[in-house]
Amino acid sequence: MTVRPFTELPAHDRESLHSAIGNSGLLHAPHYTSFSVVFAYEQTGVRDRSVFIPGGATHYLEWDETLLRLTFEQQLTVKITSTTVSTELVARSPDEFKEYIGDNRGVVLDSLTSQQQDIVARAIDGTYTECKPYSEPFNALREQLSIPDHIAVLLVHYDGGWYFGHLY
Template sequence: MKRRAVLAAVGVTGLSTAGCLRVPGRDGRSDSCADGTHFSLQRVTASHVQNEFTTYIESLPYATRTLVARALESETGAATSRSYYSLHPPKEYVVTESTDFYRVEATDLDATETTGYVYSVDLDVDESSLPNDTRIHAFTDLPAHDRESLLSAVGNPHLLHAPHYSFSAVFAYENEELRDRSMFVPETDSRHLRWNDVLLRLVFDERRTVEITSTTVSTELVAGSPEAFFGHIRRERGTVLDPLTDRQRDVITQAIDGTYTECRPYSDAFGDLRGQLTDEDGRHDALARYDGDWYFVHLSR
């Protein structure tokens, strides 16, 4: 489930009009809430939390998926790979097919610069339009490091069949032997490649300086089911809204039904409520419990 738009919070007591708290200014006029802080709550379940905070390993881009899988298979729960392409998972947690949930941390180190050879890729080339002497290479015949570069560039080979899909590939190698064995280093005008029954044309664009980095991924098992993961997130990023005044309960009711907005300076009721939802680093809690139900917290700064 997609989370609803985030909030913003600013205000003081006054008349509530069209869902916005309007506050008398020093000159006796009402201030606008156009720049107010917004607060809303969205009821959640374990499946909502899973979708919000996790990524299935099989949904990760190729290079990241490969590194995370190696980490999970290792005795230490960690693995390192070196690449031009980013190896950071898009979310903090991943989930396996057996619904085990892991926290994933990625750390970069030992960055160095080298020359990258950039190729644009044309898909669905019409083979009949090619000269008879055109050489078409099979993807499986490429050197292994060139295949890895292409897999990292596309992320998911199924995208080769997606309409209007396009991508570019960078071939960047520190090792001289790998450079010498590459089909794309040094640059060549173009190469034709058959990959997953799709005919590609790779056209050289430019040389440029790129950065290659070692990325270490470490994994930690945190839960063995969606319900257990829900409990983990509640403990880590959740808070129980209590005690509450009648005015604060009115604010929460409005936040559940829609969006509650206040303008600065905050009322005591809203300021205290905002304090319950914010940690010492100024980050608001992702989840809040109210009257026995859990909610996503949307609170703008």
């Protein structure tokens, strides 16, 4: 019988085990006698380095001074959803960030008519609702709160404050 130390497993196998159990302190809980883990890796190279893929054999693992027996019950084909995260540097200071967001995601409401100011004040106090056909002041305000392709802006600067704007 070969016992593998948890710390010597490839990182992706350790990650899968951590995901399955959550808190490794549960290994010592008397009511926590078993758990299920899925070893599925998108990249062939990672999959080939796994200690547990392909499964089939019984493995013994020493994890946090606890001996675990991993028995593989079945092998399945799974669909793996891939997510890509990308970033774009937009600012190096809070002031630059505020300027960037304001210029790209916000609109400044100024030169409003008294009727439009009333609409904005009512929206700030709760919500403002109108049904079609919209009044001229509300329709003009809706136009100001939209960017090309009629997408509603998220940030609205009005009377010295920034607000989240939502058009439904």
